[in-house]
Amino acid sequence: MKVTISGDVDFIRRINNSNFSGVVHSTFNRTFNIQCSGDGELFTIACRMVDNAPNTLIIDSDDLSSWGIEVNDRVFVKNNTLYIENKLAILVEKARIWASAIPAYPCNIDTLSRNLKTIKEYIDAHGKEGGIKKKPTVQNSFEAELARMLELRTSLLWSELLKNHKSQALKHAVSLVGLGPGLTPSGDDFLVGLFTAINMIDSPFYDWRPFCEAVTKKARHLTNDISYTTLEKAAMGKVRESIINLVNSLIADNEEDLILSLNKVFNIGSSSGTDIALGLVCGLEANIIAGGKV
Numbered sequence: 001m002k003v004t005i006s007g008d009v010d011f012i013r014r015i016n017n018s019n020f021s022g023v024v025h026s027t028f029n030r031t032f033n034i035q036c037s038g039d040g041e042l043f044t045i046a047c048r049m050v051d052n053a054p055n056t057l058i059i060d061s062d063d064l065s066s067w068g069i070e071v072n073d074r075v076f077v078k079n080n081t082l083y084i085e086n087k088l089a090i091l092v093e094k095a096r097i098w099a100s101a102i103p104a105y106p107c108n109i110d111t112l113s114r115n116l117k118t119i120k121e122y123i124d125a126h127g128k129e130g131g132i133k134k135k136p137t138v139q140n141s142f143e144a145e146l147a148r149m150l151e152l153r154t155s156l157l158w159s160e161l162l163k164n165h166k167s168q169a170l171k172h173a174v175s176l177v178g179l180g181p182g183l184t185p186s187g188d189d190f191l192v193g194l195f196t197a198i199n200m201i202d203s204p205f206y207d208w209r210p211f212c213e214a215v216t217k218k219a220r221h222l223t224n225d226i227s228y229t230t231l232e233k234a235a236m237g238k239v240r241e242s243i244i245n246l247v248n249s250l251i252a253d254n255e256e257d258l259i260l261s262l263n264k265v266f267n268i269g270s271s272s273g274t275d276i277a278l279g280l281v282c283g284l285e286a287n288i289i290a291g292g293k294v
Contacts, residue, residue, distance in 0.1 A: 022035050022038075123274060132186050193275070
């Protein structure tokens with residue numbers, strides 16, 4: 001039996017209401033995913049090295065591969081405890097409740113503008129290549145074409161954001177879904193960062209939230225289940241804790257904390273963290289430009 005260290009408020013609520021059941025969808029060393037039998041939504045069990053995230057429980061374990069959890073194992077709730085077959089029981093009673101909360105857009109953008117310049121330079125120097133950030137040299141024509149498409153489509157999306165053309169921006173955003181390497185493709189990760197910036201309360205692009213929802217409606221069959229769930233949550237303003245910490249650092253005047261937060265985002269996936277950070281930069285810069293036109 002394992003104790004939950006912390007968990008998403010909605011996931012814990014569903015367990016406590018005893019209305020959660022499903023099967024194991026996918027397994028990894030540090031996480032495994034559960035597909036709910038009711039609506040097909042994905043939920044995640046993660047070890048303590050992973051940060052809080054929507055639909056996620058962080059349990060008191062260093063590695064989840066030793067439990068013998070397999071795809072299609074039955075998952076059910078009994079007495080406020082989540083069971084995976086007879087292999088693992090997860091207590092949520094004493095868990096620290098976590099809820100995703102993206103900070104509001106700042107009234108004074110001077111610090112944000114300065115910090116954006118800092119992280120753009122840091123991403124140029126230290127960001128992981130192979131996704132939105134191009135490799136200096138590519139191995140083959142497929143890799144070259146993928147890099148070209150990512151660059152072109154993010155550029156087109158940026159252009160339409162600045163023109164306030166929602167229909168054209170939607171077309172280019174959808175063209176990024178499922179594009180690029182990784183379990184969560186680079187195009188999807190870029191959109192997660194962009195959606196984060198759009199969902200900052202009081203931001204100039206805050207009224208574009210229906211745009212985020214429109215992208216995810218079209219994305220359902222364009223990417224894999226895990227990436228789609230992350231996109232869908234980000235469209236609703238729900239992202240993982242490390243991304244929220246980076247946003248908080250961007251609007252605070254502490255460069256050391258800013259770089260620390262950015263490095264933690266870099267640790268997401270292979271190039272995923274860099275792709276998310278670049279999407280966030282895109283969205284925040286669009287907010288600053290749009291704000292200057294008001």
